[in-house]
Amino acid sequence: MSQPSQPRQPTVEWQVCGICNYDCSYCIQSRETRQGHPSPAEVERFLAFFRGLPGRWEIKMTGGEPFAFRGFMERIVPGLIAETPHTLSVLTNLSAPLPVLLRFAALTQGRLGIVSASLHLEHTSADDFLGRAVPLRAALDPAARMVVNEVLVPGRLGEVAAARRAVEAAGLRWFPQVMKVGPGVFDYQGGDVAAVRQLTGAAPTPRQANLAPSYRGRMCWTGVEYFVLTQTGEAWSCRTARRFREGFLGNVLTGAVTLRSAPEPCRYDICPCTVPANRGMIEGIGAGGAGVSAGGGGGGGAVETLP
Numbered sequence: 001m002s003q004p005s006q007p008r009q010p011t012v013e014w015q016v017c018g019i020c021n022y023d024c025s026y027c028i029q030s031r032e033t034r035q036g037h038p039s040p041a042e043v044e045r046f047l048a049f050f051r052g053l054p055g056r057w058e059i060k061m062t063g064g065e066p067f068a069f070r071g072f073m074e075r076i077v078p079g080l081i082a083e084t085p086h087t088l089s090v091l092t093n094l095s096a097p098l099p100v101l102l103r104f105a106a107l108t109q110g111r112l113g114i115v116s117a118s119l120h121l122e123h124t125s126a127d128d129f130l131g132r133a134v135p136l137r138a139a140l141d142p143a144a145r146m147v148v149n150e151v152l153v154p155g156r157l158g159e160v161a162a163a164r165r166a167v168e169a170a171g172l173r174w175f176p177q178v179m180k181v182g183p184g185v186f187d188y189q190g191g192d193v194a195a196v197r198q199l200t201g202a203a204p205t206p207r208q209a210n211l212a213p214s215y216r217g218r219m220c221w222t223g224v225e226y227f228v229l230t231q232t233g234e235a236w237s238c239r240t241a242r243r244f245r246e247g248f249l250g251n252v253l254t255g256a257v258t259l260r261s262a263p264e265p266c267r268y269d270i271c272p273c274t275v276p277a278n279r280g281m282i283e284g285i286g287a288g289g290a291g292v293s294a295g296g297g298g299g300g301g302a303v304e305t306l307p
């Protein structure tokens, strides 16, 4: 049965750069697309766009890896804080040196939404990761949220479970994500099936796990109060729509962006990212979660997703 929808939080997911200092085997972005970043002049165009965006949006910045782009800490974060009213959030692999992360914490006091930190055991250990995550949490705006994401990598779920225990023992929130491949989600086999169920819970809400469900037919406000912005300036109504080359809203760098005026029914079989659901964009999907059915074929496309 559906829950009442939660209030909508206008949100833009901005892929500030393509570059990443990691090369995870399960990354949905190909190496060919995991490249590039805006020029200094383009960064200024993005900032001008955000200065002109009416209201107070949450700007959720992703990559690649945002901290791997020099302009992120040199201009983007200070510029958004000084020149716009918006709330800042970030998805990061948390590999940046601790002093850089602490500077981010200082800059964003009073303006931070969520830090979504992805733990990639192919590139770091839980101890190394927590060596940055714990002091960062202590330094962040107390009103901000922080969550540790981890992909449920097949065949390695014992390691994932151990990392979960370490993360939770450190007082941090842990958020599991099923692995996505191609157009859908990975088809876990054998003992992994029960292990995934144990790690995600039997019927998790979008705040508890990302199972890439289907919301086909539900009214969705993406394109109105939510959009995806790429490093090349393209604005799209949601990640799945972009995958199908639908929902194009314009280009920040080469023209204007025109948002939709009203919600539309979802026409896709997979909603790979939890952000639209958790920002109240999908009618009938409340904070308590509802109607989460495992995703089928169709879209996909998020590199990583955020609570």
Ligand code: SF4
Pocket (backbone or CB within 6 Å): 020, 021, 022, 023, 024, 026, 027, 028, 029, 063, 064, 065, 093, 118, 120, 303, 304
């Ligand atoms: S999954 Fe994230 S951290 Fe890993 S290579 Fe892809 S963008 Fe980088």
Ligand code: SF4
Pocket (backbone or CB within 6 Å): 215, 216, 220, 221, 222, 238, 239, 240, 241, 265, 266, 267, 268, 270, 271, 272, 276, 282
């Ligand atoms: S896939 Fe998700 S975000 Fe996109 S239109 Fe459907 S419900 Fe909305």
